[in-house]
Amino acid sequence: MRNRVVAAVGSAVFFVLAPGIVAGLLPWLITGWRAEPVWPPLQVLGWVVLVPSVAVLVSAFVRFVVEGFGTPAPVAPPTKLVVGGFYRYVRNPMYLCVLGAIIGQALVFGQWWVLVYAAVVSGAFYAMVHWHEEPSLTRNFGSQYETYRAAVPGWLPRLRPWQPPSSP
Template sequence: MRRPMAAVASTVFFVLGPGSVAGLVPWLLTGWRVSEPIPYWAPFRVVGAVLLAAGVVVLVQAFVRFVVEGQGTPAPVAAPERLVVGGVFRYVRNPMYLASLAAIVGQALVLGQLVLLLYAAAVGVVAAAFVRWYEEPALSRRFGVQYEAYRRAVPPWWPRRRPWEPGESHRDGEQQ
């Protein structure tokens, strides 16, 4: 896929995918109304704002990486031509799911809407199942040995301490 088309398709998927999961649904659940679940909630709001901002930044960076490095989109219908392993993907295999969860949890804390924590848990379970039963097998079939080396070296959910370098075979570069 050519980069301009990949950029347009990624933008559309960004709005439909993470935009719906981390934006529209939280709004539908809460109306983005602020509540005060317990006294002295302010420190939680600060943490929430940081999580929300970090989640958005990581999502945007990951989507850009799909266009620039992968020459495609994160959407399965317009999958990248190349395996995307740069940027935040050097630390963790599933940064987009983690960033979406951070954005949802961030909203829960900023708004004091604890229902969003339950929603985040549900999204996390669905994402983990999707990764395990669809995404990993599909990437294995599509990219073979290259994906398997990446999969062995980069953890799916908890980021590495140091960025992975292609050719490095073990997690965090430790020899086994």
């Protein structure tokens, strides 16, 4: 129980520091804290992207606590490989949701420079996953991660949820 409480607190702090800054504060700083006139259907599309992105992001953070007994932060990683919830469809739902939140804000507030920022962030996310996370997960979880990686795409979600092989 204590480990879950520590993981929950750590995840909450990391949520504020990482996606809170990358998908919240920095887009607002780019916009100069102002909205531009936007074609209403684009604004609606922005909200349709933004709101579910934030909801799924919160769900993915919770999954790290309840399933992985850790946090998404590299300094306090999970002790179990997280493969449930939205991780059954795509390996990187957090990164996709952060990008969705950024793109949604660009559309809602009519700030096209935020789309440029989203492109830069997506490059940084790809590099982080490719050069740090995948090698680290392979070292920490070995064949379990390799099986998962072979079955679940990194960036384009599956249509049907992946079912992990049952343990004997």
